[in-house]
Amino acid sequence: MTQSPASPLPAPKERRRLRESKSLTLAQVAAKVGVTCETVRAWESGRSTPRGHKRETYAKLLASVEAEGQAPAAKAAATATATPVRSRRSVGRWDSAPLDRGQERGGGWVRPAANAAAGESPGPAASPKDATEAFDRLYAYAAPGLVRQAYLLTGRRTLAKESVERAFQLAWQRWPEVAVDRDPAGWVRAAAYEYAMSPWHRLRPSHRHPEAPPADADDRALLDVLLSLPSSYRRTLLLYDGVGLDLPETAAETEATTPAAAQRLLHAREAVAEQLPALAVPDQLHLRLTELAGAEKLQAPKSTLVRTDGERRTQFWTRSAIAFTVLIIGATALTLHTAPTRYEPVPAPGAMISDVPRRTGPGPLTRADTKLRDKLHKEAKSGPSRLAPEVD
Structure with missing residues (x-):
């Protein structure tokens, strides 16, 4: 008996876009599919994939939404002009321009999404022999800008380099997936953002004291404002006004709904504009973030070192896991060898016994016995002479 193939599903970002195109909430989609809102959010962020009957229902729902949206889209495309008008956000993206404003000014932002159709991506090679080369190209393409972004998130140069290094080590370990x-x-x-913004770093001894601030006073003021924002607001502001992601992409990467991401962005902009009124304009804020990122001379380690350290770390933890497993097996075997093979009952606890006879034996002397003993002790110790046999 053959199993029917699973229904195809669009990409996680496309699932979110289709839902929002029909103004459907997570609760509405969850009610139609028969799951919780957290499950739908995980499907849209790519953290999990539906299976079985729920996958069939979810695929049909998305297909119906996509079919309803194709007719208006085809009509709009037929009436559109030959030269489309670019929006402000599309001009700032690498998908529509060779270089971003940050790259032109030395900011060094990395391209957030590779355009595979145009051949601009350092994407993975098809052959396993080229995995190292593909990883090195991706590292050279993304690492310099990621170090600067991590610095804006944390305000620490060492942590920024460490975050990017750990993120690429994880990518090398899970390279088939990446x-x-x-x-x-x-x-x-x-992955780099998640590591950089982990709250456990505050427990490290090296993080008890802040690092040296930037030399420029304006850069120090902007960095202080960024670090004063909540971590979720800071990340949303950096992704939207710094990297240049669209709002749905920013919401997907921060694992939030699009309205929530928009509110975080607005509050973050208001906080920055309140302390730095000159940055109330988004374009000016983007320019200052780019300049602040490019002001620090942060160098990422070589890709060869990252791969080597990642492999050593993986080998270390693998060997540690094997050693720990062997230790558990040895302790279990020793316990089985020394454990008793038969049941030994536990002795019953002691109990009080009644009607016990009085203790027998010599008791205390009476007065008459005491007098007799003293009398015998005072008398001369004389008696008949010892008799001995005589030899005839």
Whole structure:
């Protein structure tokens, strides 16, 4: 008996876009599919994939939404002019321009999403022999800008380099997964952001004291404002006004809804404009973020060192896991060898016994016995002479 093939599903970002195109909430989609809102959010962020009957229902729902949206889109495309008008956000993206404003001014932002159709991506090679070369190209393409972005998130140069290094080490360990991802640079960026903004870093002794601030006073003021924002607001502001992601992409990467991401962005902009009124304009804020990122001379380690350290770390933890497993097996075997093979009952606890006879034996002397004993002790110790046999 053959199993029917699974229904095809669009990419996670496309699932979110289709839902929002029909103004459907997570609760509405969850009610139609029969799951919770957290499950739908995980499907749209790519953290999990539906299976079985729920996958069939979810695929049919998305297909119906896409079919309803194709007719208005075809009508709009027929009436559109030959030269489309670019929006402000599309001009700032690498998908529509060879270089971003940050690259032109030395900011060094990395391209958030590779355009595979135009051949601009350092994407993974098809042959396993070229995996190292593909990883090195991706590292050279994304690492310099990611170090600067991580510095804006944390305000620490050492942590920024460490975050990018750990993110690429994780990407090398899971290279088969990263190689087929539609946005490998975005995959590494999300991993670097998660590591850089981990709250456990505050427990490290090296993080008890802040690092030296930037030399320029304006850069120090902007960095202080960024670090004063909540971590989610800071990340949303950096992705939208710094990297140049669209709002749905920013929401997907921060694992939030699009309205929530928009509110975070507005509040972050208001906080920056309140302390730095000159940055109230988004374009000016983008320019200052780019200049601040490019002001620090942060060099990422070589890709060869990253791959080597990652492989050593993996070998270390693999050997540690094997040693720990062997230790557990040895302790279990020793316990089985020394454990008793038969049941030994536990002795019953002691109990009080009643009607016990009085203790027998010599008791205390009476007065008459005491007098007799003293009398015998005072008498002379004389008696008959010892008799001995005589020899005839």
